[in-house]
Amino acid sequence: MTLSGPMQTVILACTAFMLGVLLQNWAVDHRTLWESVPNASAFEIAERHYTSLLDAPHAVRHTLHCVAAVWVGAHIVKLHKPNESNTLFDGASLILTVIAIALYAQNVVRGMRTIASGQYDLPDGLATGQVEADVFKIGEAQGAGRETTIQVVAASNVIIAIVLVGIMVLQVGQGYAEGAAIRELEHIKEQKAKVDGVAADVDEGDPYADKDDVEETGAAVGVDAAAAAAVAVQAKSADNNTSKSETGTPKKRRPRKA
DSSP, X not given: OOSHHHHHHHHHHHHHHHHHHHXXXXXXXXXXXXXXXXXXXXXXXXXXXXXXXXXXXXXXXXXXXXXXXXXXXXXXXXXXXXXXXXXXXXXXXXXXXXXXXXXXXXXXXXXXXHHHHTXXXXXXXXXXXXXXXGGSOOSTHHHHHHHHHHHHHHHHHHHHHHHHHHHHHHHHHHHHHHHHHHHHHHHHHHHHHHHHHHHHHHHTTXXXXXXXXXXXXXXXXXXXXXXXXXXXXXXXXXXXXHHHHHHOOOOOOOOOOO
């Protein structure tokens, strides 16, 4: 029993879960990213939203991490003893999964921490306490950094969503390709069974049995029906001659003239 089917379902379920998580951000991301002139209230709403997400209970964040771990694990299980289909579809799907996780960790998580701290356009040392706050002047650049940070988080969410849709397309495409291959194999087996059945009828002494089927099925599987029928008739004739020579009665001798 192959694990491709169950693991494919797990991958699709985890991908759909991740898309649902990103969907909750769309209400605030649309106002800050897609509006031609976003107002200040849109960025304030986005700040409160991402701050609340970062302050969520640990169980919520660990649930997301566990789903991501199962997500990657399902890809690895599917890639165990890979065939051509696994290498093409699951390999590309795993690469997209790694890209999505990297974007989330690098852009979204770090951006949410910056938003929650409110320290925009500050050196890294200031956030960690290694640089004194009074040596860095916070002026008009703070507003630009605030908007840029929020928009970077929103754009990263959109890119991750596109990547997740790509993963789902790859998995569904793999299922369709495998199903088409199975149907084609079953069709070839059916055609071969018809040819074998007609050959059996010919072997029983009816060389013209199901001639139309022989020609149709022979063309489908690349077999010359006339040649197959001729060979079967010759084989039958040879078998009959052999059996007569082995079990035939002795020839009668003509009487000699006196």
